[in-house]
Amino acid sequence: MSLTFNIAIDGHSSCGKSTIAKSIALKYGMRYIDTGAMYRAITLYFMRNNIIKNKQVDFALLSDSLDKITINFQFNSELKKSETFLNNENVESIIRGFEVSDNVSIIAQIKEVREKLILLQRAIGKSKNVVMDGRDIGTKVFPDARLKLFVTAKAKIRAQRRFDELTVKGERVTFDEILQNLNERDDYDTNRDINPLMQAEDAVLIDNSALSIQDQNDLIDNLINTKK
Numbered sequence: 001m002s003l004t005f006n007i008a009i010d011g012h013s014s015c016g017k018s019t020i021a022k023s024i025a026l027k028y029g030m031r032y033i034d035t036g037a038m039y040r041a042i043t044l045y046f047m048r049n050n051i052i053k054n055k056q057v058d059f060a061l062l063s064d065s066l067d068k069i070t071i072n073f074q075f076n077s078e079l080k081k082s083e084t085f086l087n088n089e090n091v092e093s094i095i096r097g098f099e100v101s102d103n104v105s106i107i108a109q110i111k112e113v114r115e116k117l118i119l120l121q122r123a124i125g126k127s128k129n130v131v132m133d134g135r136d137i138g139t140k141v142f143p144d145a146r147l148k149l150f151v152t153a154k155a156k157i158r159a160q161r162r163f164d165e166l167t168v169k170g171e172r173v174t175f176d177e178i179l180q181n182l183n184e185r186d187d188y189d190t191n192r193d194i195n196p197l198m199q200a201e202d203a204v205l206i207d208n209s210a211l212s213i214q215d216q217n218d219l220i221d222n223l224i225n226t227k228k
Helices: 017-028 035-048 059-068 098-108 111-125 137-141 155-168 175-191 213-227
Strands: 007-011 031-034 071-076 081-086 130-134 147-152 204-207
Touching: 007 017, 007 137, 017 031, 017 130, 017 147, 017 213, 031 035, 031 081, 031 111, 035 059, 035 071, 035 081, 035 098, 035 111, 035 130, 059 111, 098 111, 098 175, 111 130, 111 137, 130 137, 137 147, 147 213, 155 175, 204 213
Parallel strands: 007 130, 007 147, 031 130, 147 204
Antiparallel strands: 071 081
């Protein structure tokens, strides 16, 4: 069953926004767009091309590079998930690493980067039946979305989830490093001048610190049903 409206999901890092969005997309036949992956892909490009180095951005190189970047999503029928392509390269696994995570909030503050991606995201949303997660979806990208969610959880709980995820992937990183990274990203996201992370006035707040996945899914299903 497809929906005739868009759903906007915003919230803090590692609170499960993407998992929620993917679940909604699968259940309701919606198109899922991971805007975080778009910012991560651009960050990876900048890292590879020395546009960001030691957390310092070369803005002259940045301005010349934006038109050279293409980001697409392709559905992997074998894995049954959407994957991120940067200039036709599958970078889905690379952009989820700690090094990209450690730089992405710096890149996400840059006006030219946000303007480029917001235009792409709005164009995608014109088709409706889109669920999109990020930091400014309900406030800037889809301000007219019929359903807006703002998802959060306590920082230590989010850090533990992220630590468990990276450990399974074999990355060597400590819990304290991840917690520091999340706190820094929260600070960057909420205090940046360009489109800071904030809860839209009409967004429903979901703190999933103590929620089971099933309870969270039931809550969201009820919200969707009230908007049909």
